[in-house]
Amino acid sequence: MRKITVAGLLLVTVLATSCKKDDDEPAMTPTTPTPSLYTRLGGIEAISAVTDQFLANVANDATINGRFADAVANPYRLQLLRNNLIDQICAGSGGPCQYKGKTMLAAHTGMNITNEEFGALVADLVASLDQFNVPTKEKNDLLAILGPMQPDVVGH
């Protein structure tokens, strides 16, 4: 009789504890992963459109267009430049691209680019992003990725 009582108590304990909700465990709520900047920008097509507008703005900008004259005049170079820009934005924003061009330092050494020219380039990019109504957060996130390149681009 005593054995049956102990077995019964054990069974009740096991059942009770197995049904008890553990308050210490965090609730299992489904979490939505934050989409990457690449996705928020609209993917490769959108980045390509912004890049084309950026290139057109740069070519129209008398402060810096002389730097790009060779690339604009030669469709092959233009294609390389465009692909490198798209790859850089795509890879930097978490997209499925890999930047295969030179490092910023190697690409700009010998060009003696000034802060004014770098500022003009950034303004052309911002104008392009504004034309496509890219939200402020995405714009700032993208500029935060490209901004640290300034020391490698200017003054070499």
Add this chain to the structure above:
Amino acid sequence: MKKKNRLKKWGKALLILTGITFVSLFTWANWNAPTITERLPKIEMSSFDLSNVNDAATYNKVNTAMQETAGVTACSVNPVSQMATVTFHPTETSKEELQSDISRVAGTAVDFKHFETKAGCPMKATSEFFGKLKQSLCLRD
């Protein structure tokens, strides 16, 4: 007879060498699939001199007309530098067609704009020959 045989031998060797070279280049060009960026349609760019255009309204008209032109991917007009620059898909339109369209909208003959090179360009074209060869031999999507 000996000379003929020697020529035949050399011809055969040259043919084999050409074949090996072609197969090697073809394999190299198709080794890696083009990246997502390389698969995008190609663009070209042209700049037009708008120094004959004086009013802002015409600049806006040129910009609107270009944005609506089939094959144009981007357009930028700048009254300060008196230029319009257009990027476009060469399979859909040409710089001559764009020049004609801009001239019509601007109401005056518009020339191409060439700006002077200023201390280099970050894109070196040393591998242009091999790059173009690779593009033409690559059959992968």
